[in-house]
Amino acid sequence: MSTLTEQTVAEYFSAIRAMDVERCVAVFASDAEHHDPVGTPPNIGHEAIRAFFTQIVSGFKVVGLTEDSVHVNGSSAAVKWTGKGVAHSGKTVTFEGVDVIDCNEAGKIVLVRAFWDPDPVMAALQP
Numbered sequence: 001m002s003t004l005t006e007q008t009v010a011e012y013f014s015a016i017r018a019m020d021v022e023r024c025v026a027v028f029a030s031d032a033e034h035h036d037p038v039g040t041p042p043n044i045g046h047e048a049i050r051a052f053f054t055q056i057v058s059g060f061k062v063v064g065l066t067e068d069s070v071h072v073n074g075s076s077a078a079v080k081w082t083g084k085g086v087a088h089s090g091k092t093v094t095f096e097g098v099d100v101i102d103c104n105e106a107g108k109i110v111l112v113r114a115f116w117d118p119d120p121v122m123a124a125l126q127p
Contacts, residue, residue, distance in 0.1 A: 013014030
């Protein structure tokens, strides 16, 4: 049987693959922090998280992340993932990273720290 944290993580990645911004936002607590990638200004709260995902999906015909491995300990998870996308220009991109995700007792994400290099994605989005 899966834990609430495992279910939340699975829904988060499923929503990203579906390019469904509202589903992505729905897995977050209203005051969540989303550091994507770590080192850039965080997206805090639903509106900022919605704006981030809207910007991402607007640049691609198809984009998504697949969980390569998920390691859950209580209300936290570390996820090694592979991303693939096809930009509107037709360029394709493959990229990898690790997300560290913390959930609250209600199963909502309160913190995401995403470790990855955005340069290949940005290059794919160039005309």
